[in-house]
Amino acid sequence: MEFAPLNRLTEAATYGAVTTLILLPPIISFTKDWKFAAEQFVRVLPDKVFVHCSERNESTLTLDGVDVMGERLAVEVLEMIQRKPKLSKISFVSHSVGGLVARYAIGRLYRPPKRENVEDSSTNKCEEDSRGTIGGLEAMNFITVATPHLGSRGNKQVPFLFGVPAFEKAANCVIHLIFRRTGRHLFLNDDDEGKPPLLKRMIEDYGDCYFMSALRTFKRRVAYSNVGYDHIVGWRTSSIRRNSDLPKWEDSLNEKYPHVVHEEHCKANDGEQCEPPSIEDKLEVLSSFFGRINIHISREEVVQQLVESLMDLSLSSSSLIPISTPFKSRTFTHYPNLPTFISKSRNFQSKPLTSRQNRPIRAQSSNGTTANDGFVVDDVPHLTDFLPALPVYFKSDEVRACIVTCGGLCPGINTVIREIVCGLNYMYGVEDILGIQGGYRGFYSKNTIKLTPKVVNDIHKRGGTFLRTSRGGHDTSKIVDNIQDRGINQVYIIGGDGTQKGAALISKEVEKRGLQVSVAGIPKTIDNDIAVIDKSFGFDTAVEEAQRAINAAHVEVESVENGVGIVKLMGRYSGFIAMYATLASRDVDCCLIPESPFYLEGRGGLFEFVEERLKENGHMVIVLAEGAGQDYVSQDLHPADEKDASGNRLLLDVGLWLSHKIKEHFTDVKKMAINMKYIDPTYMIRAIPSNASDNVYCTLLAHSAVHGAMAGYTGFTVGPVNSRHAYIPISHVTETQNTVKLTDRMWARLLASTNQPSFLDRGKAIPENVDQELLKA
Ligand SMILES: Nc1ncnc2c1ncn2[C@@H]1O[C@H](COP(=O)(O)OP(=O)(O)OP(=O)(O)O)[C@@H](O)[C@H]1O
Ligand SMILES: O=P(O)(O)OC[C@H]1O[C@](O)(CO)[C@@H](O)[C@@H]1O
Numbered sequence: 001m002e003f004a005p006l007n008r009l010t011e012a013a014t015y016g017a018v019t020t021l022i023l024l025p026p027i028i029s030f031t032k033d034w035k036f037a038a039e040q041f042v043r044v045l046p047d048k049v050f051v052h053c054s055e056r057n058e059s060t061l062t063l064d065g066v067d068v069m070g071e072r073l074a075v076e077v078l079e080m081i082q083r084k085p086k087l088s089k090i091s092f093v094s095h096s097v098g099g100l101v102a103r104y105a106i107g108r109l110y111r112p113p114k115r116e117n118v119e120d121s122s123t124n125k126c127e128e129d130s131r132g133t134i135g136g137l138e139a140m141n142f143i144t145v146a147t148p149h150l151g152s153r154g155n156k157q158v159p160f161l162f163g164v165p166a167f168e169k170a171a172n173c174v175i176h177l178i179f180r181r182t183g184r185h186l187f188l189n190d191d192d193e194g195k196p197p198l199l200k201r202m203i204e205d206y207g208d209c210y211f212m213s214a215l216r217t218f219k220r221r222v223a224y225s226n227v228g229y230d231h232i233v234g235w236r237t238s239s240i241r242r243n244s245d246l247p248k249w250e251d252s253l254n255e256k257y258p259h260v261v262h263e264e265h266c267k268a269n270d271g272e273q274c275e276p277p278s279i280e281d282k283l284e285v286l287s288s289f290f291g292r293i294n295i296h297i298s299r300e301e302v303v304q305q306l307v308e309s310l311m312d313l314s315l316s317s318s319s320l321i322p323i324s325t326p327f328k329s330r331t332f333t334h335y336p337n338l339p340t341f342i343s344k345s346r347n348f349q350s351k352p353l354t355s356r357q358n359r360p361i362r363a364q365s366s367n368g369t370t371a372n373d374g375f376v377v378d379d380v381p382h383l384t385d386f387l388p389a390l391p392v393y394f395k396s397d398e399v400r401a402c403i404v405t406c407g408g409l410c411p412g413i414n415t416v417i418r419e420i421v422c423g424l425n426y427m428y429g430v431e432d433i434l435g436i437q438g439g440y441r442g443f444y445s446k447n448t449i450k451l452t453p454k455v456v457n458d459i460h461k462r463g464g465t466f467l468r469t470s471r472g473g474h475d476t477s478k479i480v481d482n483i484q485d486r487g488i489n490q491v492y493i494i495g496g497d498g499t500q501k502g503a504a505l506i507s508k509e510v511e512k513r514g515l516q517v518s519v520a521g522i523p524k525t526i527d528n529d530i531a532v533i534d535k536s537f538g539f540d541t542a543v544e545e546a547q548r549a550i551n552a553a554h555v556e557v558e559s560v561e562n563g564v565g566i567v568k569l570m571g572r573y574s575g576f577i578a579m580y581a582t583l584a585s586r587d588v589d590c591c592l593i594p595e596s597p598f599y600l601e602g603r604g605g606l607f608e609f610v611e612e613r614l615k616e617n618g619h620m621v622i623v624l625a626e627g628a629g630q631d632y633v634s635q636d637l638h639p640a641d642e643k644d645a646s647g648n649r650l651l652l653d654v655g656l657w658l659s660h661k662i663k664e665h666f667t668d669v670k671k672m673a674i675n676m677k678y679i680d681p682t683y684m685i686r687a688i689p690s691n692a693s694d695n696v697y698c699t700l701l702a703h704s705a706v707h708g709a710m711a712g713y714t715g716f717t718v719g720p721v722n723s724r725h726a727y728i729p730i731s732h733v734t735e736t737q738n739t740v741k742l743t744d745r746m747w748a749r750l751l752a753s754t755n756q757p758s759f760l761d762r763g764k765a766i767p768e769n770v771d772q773e774l775l776k777a
């Protein structure tokens with residue numbers, strides 16, 4: 001049973017290497033018994049974890065013996081790894097006898113480190129990169145829950161035998177009748193051709209089974225054991241301490257997991273023990289390889305803890321590794337004669353792009369020097385950590401790149417164009433770069449222009465797009481024909497959600513035709529409605545420019561009696577610009593966005609609020625996102641449901657509508673003269689050049705795209721995910737839209753800042769269009 005990663009990113013997740021997690025069931029149980037835990041892992045670690053519930057050893061097959069099951073599991077894992085070539089790490093979580101099976105299987109799957117001199121003798125320390133692998137994957141977590149590591153024989157390991165010697169002896173004699181070969185293994189009375197019992201063999205590397213080397217390979221090993229109520233597997237055998245006393249309840253660890261009564265870190269983890277264990281220590285030697293956690297029931301807590309411990313390690317070493325498809329015919333690993341790029345830039349003369357020696361990155365002072373407190377700020381993995389000899393896929397003189405811009409304008413487009421051109425040219429020596437004019441349709445209906453650093457040198461100082469843009473006109477097959485005809489092998493596509501959908505289709509078609517073309521998307525939108533990435537470029541500039549309009553409205557209305565200012569900002573489906581502009585300004589009394597339905601009349605309505613503010617201050621300012629209240633407006637205006645060339649719904653002018661409504665209400669109903677100032681700066685805020693921080697951001701995006709394409713990746717979009725620049729499969733960013741979450745803190749902050757009504761009141765005049773779900777909430 002396989003649980004695929006979810007398509008949604010959680011806050012903590014970064015795109016990167018995918019960890020596979022193998023779940024193993026206990027004796028006489030079923031694959032589906034792991035369903036609950038599997039779902040939790042996938043829910044909490046979407047996109048990072050691929051959960052595989054082992055299915056070759058369920059039901060009565062679990063009686064066939066630990067070795068037989070281990071062999072089956074090893075084959076199952078290898079087959080899965082073959083099916084999923086993107087997996088790079090592996091963890092095991094097993095319950096009961098599943099833990100023994102997993103220990104056997106990893107002994108079979110262990111691959112020793114490739115490098116010779118694996119141990120640094122001067123420090124006598126196990127180096128991370130000297131670790132072996134499990135079936136070629138990096139070993140992360142090895143977790144057992146109630147696994148009888150020490151077997152079930154003697155020493156009150158099976159609680160229901162009450163430690164009575166006669167019962168234990170009897171059990172020893174009959175166990176194989178019930179649990180067959182597995183029973184013999186558990187009671188250590190197996191005798192394969194005079195060999196020691198299997199569980200004893202498994203505490204060292206034995207023959208071609210590298211049991212202990214494999215275990216040592218895992219970054220974290222944890223044994224969970226239940227201190228009570230587990231009548232089959234006592235805590236003595238599952239926590240691997242035979243002689244220690246039962247931990248005291250007052251050892252209770254923390255408030256979060258009150259049922260954890262004892263936690264002990266393994267010595268091997270602390271670096272104290274890296275030597276192979278001595279066989280003389282027999283079973284107890286295992287304890288130095290496991291941290292053990294003794295708990296007192298609660299299934300959910302165990303699962304929660306497991307999830308958290310997995311998160312720790314899976315998050316620590318990912319991000320910034322492309323997971324989109326490299327070209328099939330020339331992958332990194334099968335490309336021996338890689339062209340070594342030597343930068344043409346003076347500053348980087350003779351430095352291969354791939355060198356990255358000075359890790360970890362240390363704290364830097366503002367003048368760029370390393371802070372001498374030695375505090376490590378971050379150790380961001382680099383592509384070269386995963387692909388040590390990161391090749392440049394394309395030879396400079398073989399590259400024919402093109403850039404296209406589509407959709408609405410956005411501050412910073414020209415900076416991205418400039419930096420793609422300069423990045424390709426200065427860093428990689430690429431000279432053949434074409435500009436596709438007028439959006440997607442330009443591929444087949446317009447001539448291209450040649451782009452050089454000189455041509456684009458100054459364009460970042462201008463708003464708009466140097467290449468011009470359009471909506472509609474996306475014809476995948478004509479576009480790809482054109483790419484093919486012109487011999488283009490790198491396509492840089494700058495645009496919003498619609499554009500990225502188009503880019504995904506182009507990328508698929510390119511793949512279908514087997515073309516060696518890299519398709520890279522750079523997400524653009526002032527609306528900030530593109531999912532997955534932290535923020536889109538141009539957004540900050542737009543928010544800043546909106547301040548001027550808000551300020552103007554405020555100056556106007558505070559200079560007259562009963563002044564009401566309305567400022568309409570962009571934001572079709574997402575009210576980010578309006579929300580941030582409001583928060584930044586402090587002159588705004590009320591912010592209306594598409595995600596938060598509002599109503600005008602009655603208690604808690606907008607009219608009541610306007611009246612209050614006018615009485616209090618003599619003036620007020622409303623900021624409105626263009627998509628706000630569209631359903632409400634359409635009740636009055638009866639729209640013709642028009643769409644633009646790309647199929648986007650054309651919006652009704654909510655700003656104009658609202659200014660009429662407010663004027664009408666105060667003049668006709670309240671008999672009160674008001675001074676209405678309606679400002680629509682929508683195009684003004686997106687037609688300007690980007691500000692300083694957006695300029696820097698655009699540069700990072702452009703360079704990321706260039707590096708990704710030059711490295712031979714395709715079908716990706718660039719963007720920061722949790723502040724780390726990542727390559728994201730294009731289809732991931734188009735699956736959903738980023739919208740303001742009314743339950744998020746930022747919206748709560750806005751409500752606290754403006755003290756406006758939430759419009760969630762069950763007031764008498766709530767119109768039908770107010771979201772009923774929201775009201776219930
Ligand atoms: N689902 C789609 N499949 C293929 N192409 C699409 C799709 N949606 C839009 N496009 C194409 O992408 C281009 C831009 O789309 P659109 O006008 O929706 O702007 P956008 O990229 O979403 O930017 P923004 O909305 O921020 O202005 C157009 O040429 C359009 O034909
Ligand atoms: O009028 P146009 O150019 O079609 O663009 C308007 C739309 O473009 C956007 O700015 C998105 O780019 C929206 O906020 C707005 O609704």
Ligand SMILES: [Mg+2]
Pocket residue numbers: 407496497498
């Ligand atoms: Mg769009």
